[in-house]
Amino acid sequence: MxxxxxxxxxxxxxxxxxxxxxxxxxxxxxxxxxxxxxxxxxxxxxxxxxxxxxxxxxxxxxxxxxxxxxxxxxxxxxxxxxxxxxxxxxxxxxxxxxxxxAQPPAPSQAGYASTAAEAEEARKDIPRSVADVKQATRTLFDQRLVIENGLSYNRYDRKQLTLNGFLALDAIFLGNIAIENVESDTLNYNFATRWGVTPRLTLNLDVPYLARKTVYQKGGAGGAAGAIAQEETTGSGLGDVTFSTNYLMIPEKPGRPETVLNFGITAPTGREPYGIPWTVLERDDDDFIRFAVPDEQPTGSGAWQTSIGVSVVKTSDPAILYGNIGYTYSFESSFDDIDNNPDTINPGDVKLGDSFYFGAGVAFAFNESTSFSMSLSNRMSARAKTRYDGMPWTKVIGSDANSALFNLGVTYALSENATVVGLLGIGLTPDAPDFTLGFRVPYSL
Known part of the structure; x- marks a missing residue:
C-alpha cells in the first residue's frame, strides 16, 4: 500500500x-x-x-x-x-x-432595433394604417377622445308579384296580375364620440339622423293589369341613439389575437313605425283596401335593444385579420296602435325578433397611411310577435330576415389626427340593401 x-x-x-x-x-x-x-x-x-x-x-x-x-x-x-x-x-x-x-430608441424611424429594448418598443409601435383599421373595428384603445362624423346612403329595391284570382283547368289563370314594387332611399348622418377611459376600456355614443324616401308602386290599379299606381312618402328625424362600451380582454401576442368584449344599449329615440296614419289610395267595390301607404316614414324601431359581442383582431404584416360575433335582444314595447289598417285602432304589444350577427374580414396595409379591406357581415333576425290587448301572442309572417353584405373599404390618413374611411356594401340576400355607400371621418383629440 x-x-x-x-x-x-x-x-x-x-x-x-x-x-x-x-x-x-x-x-x-x-x-x-x-x-x-x-x-x-x-x-x-x-x-x-x-x-x-x-x-x-x-x-x-x-x-x-x-x-x-x-x-x-x-x-x-x-x-x-x-x-x-x-x-x-x-x-x-x-x-x-x-x-x-443612452440613446432613446426610435423604432418608428428605422425598421430595425439595435437592442432588445428597441425591439420591444418596435413591437409596441403600431403603424398608422393598422391603427386606422383597428379604429374602424372598435379595437383601438390608445386614443383619449375621438369625434367621428359619418354619412351613409342605402338603396333598397324589392319587387313582388301578386296574383289575385284562381286557376281554371289547372292551367289558365283568371283574375288580376299585379306587380308591387317598393323603392327606398335612406340617407344617414351619424355623429359619434369615443372616449378612452383607460387603456382597456372605451365608451361610445352614436347619434344618427335619418332622412328617408320610399316609393310604392302597385300594378293592376282600377282592376286593369296594365295600370300602375304610384305614391311616395318621406320621413326625417333623430334615429335610435346607441350607447356602447368596448373592453380589451386579451391583448394581442405573437401567438394569439386581440380579443375585445362589446356591449351596447339602443334607446328608441327615433319615430316608431307604429301608430302612423295611413292614406287609402284605392278600394274595391266591397270597401276592401287595395292600396294604402303610410303618411310618413319611421326613423327608429320603437323598442329598447341590448347587444353583446366579441371582436378579434390579428395583425400579420401586411395583413390585418378581424372578425366579430354577437347577439341582439329586443325588449317588449307597448303602443297605442299596432294595426296598419287605416280604418281601425288596436293598441297592443310588440316583440321584435332577436338577431344573431357575425362577420369576418381582412385588411391590407399598403403603406403608412393607406389600407384596403374586404369583409362579409351577416345578420339573421327571428320573427317578430304582436299581441293585441287581451289577445295571445301571434308571430308576424315574413318578419324574419337574413341580411348579408359584402363590404369593400379604404382608409386614408388625412393628417396626424384625421382619417377618412370609405365603405361600399353589396347586398347578397333579398333582405339586405341593394348597396350601401358610406364615409366616416374620425378625428383624434
Whole structure:
C-alpha cells in the first residue's frame, strides 16, 4: 500500500503542474476574445447610429421635397441626427452597451432595433394604417377622445308579384296580375364620440339622423293589369341613439389575437313605425283596401335593444385579420296602435325578433397611411310577435330576415389626427340593401 500511495502522489504532481502551466494561456485567450467582442460591439453600435443618422437625413430631405416641412426644419432635423450620432463615435469601446442604451430608441424611424429594448418598443409601435383599421373595428384603445362624423346612403329595391284570382283547368289563370314594387332611399348622418377611459376600456355614443324616401308602386290599379299606381312618402328625424362600451380582454401576442368584449344599449329615440296614419289610395267595390301607404316614414324601431359581442383582431404584416360575433335582444314595447289598417285602432304589444350577427374580414396595409379591406357581415333576425290587448301572442309572417353584405373599404390618413374611411356594401340576400355607400371621418383629440 505504501508503494501504491507513493506512485499516485508521483503521478498527481505532473498533472497539477500541467494545469497551472495552461491557465495563463487560457486567461490570455479569454482576454483577447473579450477585447474582440467589445470592439465588434462598439463597431456595431457605431454602424447602427450611422444608419439611423442617414435614415433621418433622408426622411428630412424627402419631407423638404414634398413640402411637408420647410427647408429650415429639414436642416434642423439633419443636424439633430448628426448631433445625436456624434457621441457614439467618441464613446470608449469598453462600454458599448451603456452607450447604446443612452440613446432613446426610435423604432418608428428605422425598421430595425439595435437592442432588445428597441425591439420591444418596435413591437409596441403600431403603424398608422393598422391603427386606422383597428379604429374602424372598435379595437383601438390608445386614443383619449375621438369625434367621428359619418354619412351613409342605402338603396333598397324589392319587387313582388301578386296574383289575385284562381286557376281554371289547372292551367289558365283568371283574375288580376299585379306587380308591387317598393323603392327606398335612406340617407344617414351619424355623429359619434369615443372616449378612452383607460387603456382597456372605451365608451361610445352614436347619434344618427335619418332622412328617408320610399316609393310604392302597385300594378293592376282600377282592376286593369296594365295600370300602375304610384305614391311616395318621406320621413326625417333623430334615429335610435346607441350607447356602447368596448373592453380589451386579451391583448394581442405573437401567438394569439386581440380579443375585445362589446356591449351596447339602443334607446328608441327615433319615430316608431307604429301608430302612423295611413292614406287609402284605392278600394274595391266591397270597401276592401287595395292600396294604402303610410303618411310618413319611421326613423327608429320603437323598442329598447341590448347587444353583446366579441371582436378579434390579428395583425400579420401586411395583413390585418378581424372578425366579430354577437347577439341582439329586443325588449317588449307597448303602443297605442299596432294595426296598419287605416280604418281601425288596436293598441297592443310588440316583440321584435332577436338577431344573431357575425362577420369576418381582412385588411391590407399598403403603406403608412393607406389600407384596403374586404369583409362579409351577416345578420339573421327571428320573427317578430304582436299581441293585441287581451289577445295571445301571434308571430308576424315574413318578419324574419337574413341580411348579408359584402363590404369593400379604404382608409386614408388625412393628417396626424384625421382619417377618412370609405365603405361600399353589396347586398347578397333579398333582405339586405341593394348597396350601401358610406364615409366616416374620425378625428383624434
Amino acid at each position: 505504501a508503494v501504491a500511495s507513493a506512485f499516485a502522489a508521483t503521478a498527481f504532481v505532473p498533472a497539477a503542474a500541467a494545469q497551472e502551466a495552461a491557465r495563463p494561456a487560457d486567461e490570455a485567450d479569454l482576454r483577447e476574445l473579450t477585447e474582440q467582442l467589445a470592439e465588434l460591439k462598439a463597431s456595431y453600435a457605431q454602424e447602427v447610429r450611422r444608419l439611423r443618422e442617414l435614415d433621418m437625413q433622408v426622411q428630412a430631405l424627402q419631407a423638404r421635397l414634398t413640402g411637408k416641412v420647410p427647408a429650415q426644419g429639414a436642416a434642423a432635423a439633419a443636424a439633430a441626427a448628426s448631433t445625436a450620432a456624434a457621441p457614439v463615435s467618441s464613446a470608449p469601446t469598453a462600454a458599448p452597451a451603456s452607450t447604446t442604451s
